[in-house]
Amino acid sequence: MTQHDPATLYAAHLATLSQRAEQALARGGFDHLVVPSGRLHYQVFDDRDYPYAVNPQFKAWLPLTRVPDSWLVFTPGKRPQVIFHQPFDYWHVVPDAPSGWWVEHFDIHIIRTPQEALALLPGNRARCAVLGEPQSTLGDWVPNNPAPVLDYLDYHRAFKTPYEIALMRQAQVLGVRGHRAAEAAFRNGADEFTIHMAYCQAVGQDATELPYGNIVALNEHAAVLHYTELGRRAPQPLRSFLIDAGASAHGYASDITRTYAAAGHDEFAAMIEAVDQAQQKMCAAVRAGFDYRQLHIDAHLSLMGVLKDFGVIKVSPQTALETGVSAAFFPHGIGHSIGLQVHDVAGFAASDAGGRIERPAGHPYLRLTRPLERDMVVTIEPGVYFIDMLLDEVKKAGHGDAIAWDRVDFFRPYGGIRIEDEVLCTDGEADNLTRPVFAAAAANA
CATH class of the missing domain: 3.40.350.10 (Creatinase/prolidase N-terminal domain)
Structure with missing residues (x-):
């Protein structure tokens, strides 16, 4: 034991x-x-x-x-x-x-x-x-x-017991097993359906047992935030792969996202690495007393810094945030509570007697507004995407000059990037439940 x-x-x-x-x-x-x-x-x-x-x-x-x-x-x-x-x-x-x-x-x-x-x-x-x-x-x-x-x-329910955390760790192990199999299938040129099946086989769970429908997106499909179509033919050339998929352990969920670049697509690979480094800093900020809403705002600034470095935006991260440009590239929330449900309950609760803590203005899709407290488990899932309908809204709002459209044209065929881990909040340093499992799996390969 x-x-x-x-x-x-x-x-x-x-x-x-x-x-x-x-x-x-x-x-x-x-x-x-x-x-x-x-x-x-x-x-x-x-x-x-x-x-x-x-x-x-x-x-x-x-x-x-x-x-x-x-x-x-x-x-x-x-x-x-x-x-x-x-x-x-x-x-x-x-x-x-x-x-x-x-x-x-x-x-x-x-x-x-x-x-x-x-x-x-x-x-x-x-x-x-x-x-x-x-x-x-x-x-x-x-x-x-x-x-x-x-x-x-x-x-x-936001405060997980040691029993619940143990099961969530089990769900991480299963999910990482599936993610590694999915990446291998992508590297071998598989289509989305075949990658999905490789994932399910590795996890040992089918679509009715997984905590949510797998998002398996090649190339520009990664720009559809909840893409679940599972194409039967791999696009040519293969450029990128985004997988958002979890596993279940006695009713508790994991929710993990990774993005990969195909061989030879070095600049997109570099952008993935930059987002990954930013995401790890966001995970490290999870601790008791921190305002999750502020973490969401900080994520916007960090991601816009990445896009600025890659020449995609021409304004400062702060200006991109204030004008709504950042929301076109990062339209969802930084994450959510997780446990018995993937998007666990009471994310907006002001107290155990009810009430509501509203989202920051201009951020309608954030799923958690409560201050972080010990024993909460949250996801941290920043992303940048190249979504035409949202970028068109930027133009309509009069902020088109903030964007380098030739760089958008370059990155559009890759769809987007999302990196997601689950993090346990403590009184001290954040406990990332996901990263050590990937590291252990790689070390034992």
């Missing part, structure tokens, strides 16, 4: 969740927390279901991600209960009997049909905070999602 073994850390994690739940219930005036795992969604006019996605509030307590029609019940002062749906079914694979590091901490009830849960749920439904989507309704048990309860739980 090691300090990163989730099995040894789970009991303390469960104690933390129980304390949070007890406080949340008190805030809302409820006696019980009831969390359905979620149900299958069926396509309209069809008997085919969409890929199942477990309720994040459920998998926070349990390392279970494929058990629809199950329930968690927490009552302060009592052992938590799991109502575990294990149907009689010869059409589909039935979930294995409960096992693993979590079972000794729960009273477990096996049910064979969803309706059997009704007799096991608390007696007074009005005294229950039921957290889930409307699709999870069972009989009269309709999720009510009371705001005081959700506000409290979501706010504190």
Whole structure:
């Protein structure tokens, strides 16, 4: 056993969740927390279901991600209960009997049909905070999602327990394995679909298990921020490759991005290296008490410094920021909270009682405005892109003279650059969860 073994850390994690739940219930005036795992969604006019996605509030307590029609019940002062749906079914694979590091901490009830849960749920439904989507309704048990309860739980979910951090480290290892396989496929001239398949094979997860759809973008496709088309023919010549892809570990996500230049494209490779160096400095700035909004603004200035050095813009980074030129090249936020969800909850929360911290003016896509605190895990993902529709807006706004358009023409076929790591916030130096995994993989190759 090691300090990163989730099995040894789970009991303390469960104690933390129980304390949070007890406080949340008190805030809302409820006696019980009831969390359905979620149900299958069926396509309209069809008997085919969409890929199942477990309720994040459920998998926070349990390392279970494929058990629809199950329930968690927490009552302060009592052992938590799991109502575990294990149907009689010869059409589909039935979930294995409960096992693993979590079972000794729960009273477990096996049910064979969803309706059997009704007799096991608390007696007074009005005294229950039921957290889930409307699709999870069972009989009269309709999720009510009371705001005081959700506000409290979501706010504190930003602070990761050692158990959660251990699983997120596992997700990093899986993700890096896939990234290295994807880079190798790119170097061998593969198309986007083949690169994607190499990634999935290396990670050991398919599209329904990965935390989000892989972004696998060759050449100018990297200028589409969420490009997921997976072309079946490699462009010629191959110039660049951007991959934004993660992995899952017992319901916890990784989210990693790297950009590569094809052999012989030295100037774009140099720009990637410059963005990478800037990104590492941004990661190092993550620490308790730092304003994440300021980190976003600082990223704009740093990236515009890169573009200035490469002759793409002709004005100062500060002028580029003030005139909106920087937003044309860096249109998204510097990152977001991550954990049970890729874009984790309560990124704008002013406190555990609600409220909202607004984004800086002119930056509508930043996903996290809370000050950084110890045990938060955030992504740091600066990027520069050559997106015609945004650059046209710069011209329309009267700032076209700020840009060297011949340099834009040179870099446009490469699409863009994004580098993304996950960083654990501490009271001292930032703990980059991603970089050491890449370094270890390279050293062991």
